[in-house]
Amino acid sequence: MTKQKPLLGISQCLTDCIVRYDGQSEFQPVLVHELQKYFELLTVCPEVECGMGVPRPPIELVEFNQSIRVMGRDNKQLDVTDSLNNFSNTKMALLANLSGYIFKSRSPSCGLGSTVIFNSMGECVRLSNGIFADKFVATYPMLPVIEDTELENIKTLDKFIGKVKNYFKNVLQD
Numbered sequence: 012m013t014k015q016k017p018l019l020g021i022s023q024c025l026t027d028c029i030v031r032y033d034g035q036s037e038f039q040p041v042l043v044h045e046l047q048k049y050f051e052l053l054t055v056c057p058e059v060e061c062g063m064g065v066p067r068p069p070i071e072l073v074e075f076n077q078s079i080r081v082m083g084r085d086n087k088q089l090d091v092t093d094s095l096n097n098f099s100n101t102k103m104a105l106l107a108n109l110s111g112y113i114f115k116s117r118s119p120s121c122g123l124g125s126t127v128i129f130n131s132m133g134e135c136v137r138l139s140n141g142i143f144a145d146k147f148v149a150t151y152p153m154l155p156v157i158e159d160t161e162l163e164n165i166k167t168l169d170k171f172i173g174k175v176k177n178y179f180k181n182v183l184q185d
């Protein structure tokens with residue numbers, strides 16, 4: 012009988028899927044190969060799944076009166092805040108069987124503490140989470156989560172793999 016592997020969420024552009032706004036991927040073959048030894052991967056691209064397509068106009072997070080909007084980087088008339096928020100809210104219920112998540116750094120959707128928040132003058136005011144990642148960590152605060160850039164360190168990768176296995180064993184299979 013084959014043993015069930017934990018399910019690990021991962022930003023889809025880190026796999027070989029062409030989902031980035033510019034029609035590229037951020038494929039990390041070594042990382043993906045290593046992860047597939049231990050986990051089933053569930054890939055998610057919030058921007059594609061909320062209907063923005065590939066390629067699509069680049070977006071960024073802009074703060075207006077303490078509220079964050081998702082606006083076009085080049086087209087200042089573009090506002091996809093509602094689409095991305097609605098998708099994120101709906102998707103959360105479908106992710107309850109995950110044991111961890113790897114987020115693509117610096118993305119307005121997927122960044123985990125590395126996403127630039129701009130003010131209306133186009134100035135960087137701080138770093139924060141992307142829209143989807145922020146909803147995810149608020150919904151699943153106990154789940155192991157990390158950005159791809161941190162996993163370049165082999166010790167950090169091993170530690171993260173251990174945390175995901177433990178979550179699966181002690182929480183999901185309990």
Ligand code: SF4
Nearest residue numbers: 023024056115118121
């Ligand atoms: S960072 Fe997130 S939204 Fe952007 S291409 Fe990757 S998976 Fe899609």
